[in-house]
Amino acid sequence: xxxxxxxxxxxxxxxxxxxxxxxxxxxxxxxxxxxxxxxxxxxxxxxxxxxxxxxxxxxxxxxxxxxxxxxxxxxxxxxxxxxxxxxxxxxxxxxxxxxxxxxxxxxxxxxxxxxxxxxxxxxxxxxxxxxxxxxxxxxxxxxxxxxxxxxxxxxxxxxxxxxxxxxxxxxxxxxxxxxxxxxxxxxxxxxxxxxxxxxxxxxxxxxxxxxxxxxxxxxxxxxxxxxxxxxxxxxxxxxxxxxxxxxxxxxxxxxxxxxxxxxxxxxxxxxxxxxxxxxxx
Amino acid sequence: xxxxxxxxxxxxxxxxxxxxxxxxxxxxxxxxxxxxxxxxxxxxxxxxxxxxxxxxxxxxxxxxxxxxxxxxxxxxxxxxxxxxxxxxxxxxxxxxxxxxxxxxxxxxxxxxxxxxxxxxxxxxxxxxxxxxxxxxxxxxxxxxxxxxxxxxxxxxxxxxxxxxxxxxxxxxxxxxxxxxxxxxxxxxxxxxxxxxxxxxxxxxxxxxxxxxxxxxxxxxxxxxxxxxxxxxxxxxxxxxxxxx
Numbered sequence: 468x469x470x471x472x473x474x475x476x477x478x479x480x481x482x483x484x485x486x487x488x489x490x491x492x493x494x495x496x497x498x499x500x501x502x503x504x505x506x507x508x509x510x511x512x513x514x515x516x517x518x519x520x521x522x523x524x525x526x527x528x529x530x531x532x533x534x535x536x537x538x539x540x541x542x543x544x545x546x547x548x549x550x551x552x553x554x555x556x557x558x559x560x561x562x563x564x565x566x567x568x569x570x571x572x573x574x575x576x577x578x579x580x581x582x583x584x585x586x587x588x589x590x591x592x593x594x595x596x597x598x599x600x601x602x603x604x605x606x607x608x609x610x611x612x613x614x615x616x617x618x619x620x621x622x623x624x625x626x627x628x629x630x631x632x633x634x635x636x637x638x639x640x641x642x643x644x645x646x647x648x649x650x651x652x653x654x655x656x657x658x659x660x661x662x663x664x665x666x667x668x669x670x671x672x673x674x675x676x677x678x679x680x681x682x683x684x685x686x687x688x689x690x691x692x693x694x695x696x697x698x699x700x701x702x703x704x705x706x707x708x709x710x711x712x713x714x715x716x717x718x719x720x721x722x723x724x725x726x727x728x729x730x731x732x733x734x735x736x737x738x739x740x741x742x743x744x745x746x747x748x
Numbered sequence: 749x750x751x752x753x754x755x756x757x758x759x760x761x762x763x764x765x766x767x768x769x770x771x772x773x774x775x776x777x778x779x780x781x782x783x784x785x786x787x788x789x790x791x792x793x794x795x796x797x798x799x800x801x802x803x804x805x806x807x808x809x810x811x812x813x814x815x816x817x818x819x820x821x822x823x824x825x826x827x828x829x830x831x832x833x834x835x836x837x838x839x840x841x842x843x844x845x846x847x848x849x850x851x852x853x854x855x856x857x858x859x860x861x862x863x864x865x866x867x868x869x870x871x872x873x874x875x876x877x878x879x880x881x882x883x884x885x886x887x888x889x890x891x892x893x894x895x896x897x898x899x900x901x902x903x904x905x906x907x908x909x910x911x912x913x914x915x916x917x918x919x920x921x922x923x924x925x926x927x928x929x930x931x932x933x934x935x936x937x938x939x940x941x942x943x944x945x946x947x948x949x950x951x952x953x954x955x956x957x958x959x960x961x962x963x964x965x966x967x968x969x970x971x972x973x974x975x976x977x978x979x980x981x982x983x984x985x986x987x988x989x990x991x992x
Contacts, residue, residue: 487861503861504861505861505862505863511861549907550906550907550908551907551908552908552909555908555909583863585861594930594946595909595933595944602861603861610961610962611961615937615938615939616938616939617937617938618938619938623864624757625757625836627836641862642862642863642864642868643861643862643863643864644863644864644869645863646863649863656938657908658908658935658936658937658938659908659909659935660909660935660937660942660944661933661935661942661944661945661946661962663944663961663962673861736925736926736948736949740925740926
């Protein structure tokens with residue numbers, strides 16, 4: 468079991484009347500989610516809230532019932548992907564569940580029509596971590612002095628539909644090409660990585676990533692505790708612009724639990740090796 | 749003096765000068781003047797030659813092509829203000845002292861989180877799509893481990909996480925006294941392929957150096973885990989084959 472220290476913070480910024488970001492920090496499930504909602508009439512708030520709630524419910528319930536009817540239905544529309552581990556497949560199933568929940572709710576009320584959200588989710592397994600995302604909320608991994616994105620931005624600019632320099636790039640560059648809840652199905656990008664003691668995972672909304680450079684994020688999270696890093700990053704984004712809601716989750720990997728059983732594994736390896744030698748002789 | 753300015757999301761703008769009578773090479777390989785470390789860029793992708801008073805951009809038969817103002821080119825005389833696109837990078841070519849055309853900067857970018865409508869998407873896709881006639885199979889670059897010892901053939905790294913170890917369920921099964929059940933794993937991340945140590949007393953090696961945590965794999969890196977010795981390479985496969 469991975470030992471992590473996690474903290475999360477969301478702030479509506481200086482200019483917005485409401486906060487359309489939502490976050491989930493669940494140490495028991497080792498599940499961490501940021502959702503950035505969109506849609507008028509407070510629908511963005513509703514969408515992001517539904518995303519984090521349904522993700523949390525999905526993982527709470529999937530532990531209990533052996534196989535819920537919902538899970539079976541999900542497997543019918545999305546057969547298991549052989550290129551992914553079971554845990555990664557499970558995280559994607561959670562995202563599909565959130566997508567359906569937002570989609571169904573959006574259809575139920577005219578004020579919510581067209582609402583949607585991004586999702587950036589990280590779940591730790593006993594060997595590593597899985598990161599999955601839809602939209603432009605980033606996930607970074609800080610390892611030693613390097614910070615790298617584990618998420619793939621689904622925006623007009625990053626998918627190369629416009630060039631950054633042109634008029635179109637300025638006007639449409641930041642518009643999402645994929646989002647949760649706007650269609651019956653959604654495709655997330657997923658990444659499976661090993662973690663090491665001392666690694667830090669950072670999840671944010673674009674209110675953070677538009678104003679704070681990844682290198683600055685790396686420096687803050689390496690020197691501060693999770694909680695104070697969150698506070699400092701939100702304050703920094705607010706000082707520079709504060710034009711959007713800002714959300715950040717900082718997760719520090721304290722122990723990967725890999726050393727346990729070292730001696731016994733060593734002994735097992737030696738005996739297995741000796742046995743093989745003797746059996747050959 | 750003529751120059752190109754290279755821009756990419758999240759990275760500082762970089763400037764490269766082209767001397768009269770000289771040239772500027774662009775590609776993934778370190779020996780280029782402009783190095784773009786991105787899998788979508790060929791090792792020697794394109795070059796700009798100074799010919800008399802003009803500048804000629806030549807695509808060096810790259811896999812993903814070179815674009816000027818969003819149209820594909822094989823060779824093209826550059827003029828001031830033109831934008832070259834290579835992979836996801838843009839390079840703006842400037843060659844005289846004429847003021848840059850003022851842009852419509854008063855129009856503020858959209859700050860609200862918004863989703864692209866399908867009509868607008870089609871319009872943008874149509875505008876940015878390479879205008880090449882004929883049947884073009886879309887190719888994708890994937891990592892491959894090619895056995896040098898302890899196995900044969902090659903293994904395409906199709907999975908997000910490829911496990912290497914003694915366990916029979918590993919994607920690459922290796923033997924060796926102190927090798928872990930899962931000794932190492934190769935993770936396919938947005939920024940490239942990474943080899944990580946997972947468990948066991950014998951740690952994996954890359955180019956002879958022991959890997960205690962994780963390293964990003966580079967073309968032709970030699971990986972040793974237990975009895976297996978493999979070389980990491982990139983290969984182009986059609987998108988369907990890649991199974992992504």
